[in-house]
């Protein structure tokens with residue numbers, strides 16, 4: 001099955017109990033047993049048909065064997081981190097999603113999970129960070145907001161050599177463009193809130209594995225800690241996933257045009273997009289993904305100018321999320337990355353005048369006209 005077909009016919013595409021072609025929302029917590037211990041479902045934290053339908057679908061989509069749906073991307077990432085124990089050490093991408101930085105450095109550290117933040121686009125930096133108690137490498141590629149690229153296959157080989165679990169946050173690329181399990185990752189996580197849902201109407205997270213034992217362990221954590229996705233939100237995610245392919249195609253078409261426009265605009269400085277041949281990691285990205293996605297960042301003269309653009313756009317909604325049908329715009333230095341000290345931010349390349357865009361599926365003419373007039377405001 002090819003990808004767009006899989007988004008629609010993968011998982012349990014027809015409800016086995018009713019024949020419904022849209023998995024019903026099984027809004028239920030408990031199930032009648034035919035005799036003691038004789039049941040398919042027992043209790044909805046452990047298993048629910050709507051969530052199971054989503055979990056089978058996401059497993060198929062990421063070419064894994066088992067998927068798990070959580071109440072948010074952070075719940076999924078936290079559950080994955082709970083596979084490890086006090087005293088274990090994990091290497092994490094240094095410009096990882098802010099919530100992942102926060103949960104590892106402010107919550108899980110209190111349970112003595114040790115974390116090192118490393119530039120994972122540099123394989124030697126990862127090698128140098130491996131300690132005797134290192135148990136896993138967690139990477140994001142591309143990253144936010146500068147779209148830095150990590151070589152998934154190379155890190156996977158390094159992880160295998162050192163018997164480390166390798167986890168990839170695939171939120172930015174989506175399974176339509178990139179399948180980390182095929183490249184040797186052990187676990188893939190997503191914020192389902194972003195492209196998978198795609199309509200800014202659900203907060204969700206997923207994790208997928210292709211190893212039976214790891215699947216059992218993760219189900220044990222999911223059931224024990226309880227951060228599950230409810231049936232209504234599971235249904236919304238299934239619904240969103242059906243159009244993931246066509247959304248990503250349209251998003252990327254628009255993004256390419258927006259990138260060209262920005263590169264030619266006199267008021268725009270640098271443009272960051274993995275599809276640009278001079279983008280650091282472009283070649284690596286091409287080797288592991290079939291598309292470049294819809295995230296762009298670019299610089300304007302200063303923060304004042306950036307704020308003026310944000311204020312004057314009409315179709316780009318000022319918002320923190322990404323991956324939706326509507327185009328979104330934000331200023332990392334004052335929003336997603338405001339908690340990072342300015343000096344560190346500048347070291348990372350996140351200038352005050354950096355603007356991040358998540359391109360949607362509006363008509364491209366409207367998006368370009370909108371950016372043009374917003375950049376031209378004096």
Ligand SMILES: *Cc1c(COP(=O)(O)O)cnc(C)c1O
Nearest residue numbers: 072073074097099171191193204
């Ligand atoms: C949003 C996001 C998360 C967290 O997901 P939530 O659904 O907001 O909890 C994790 N990783 C990346 C890359 C994200 O963009």
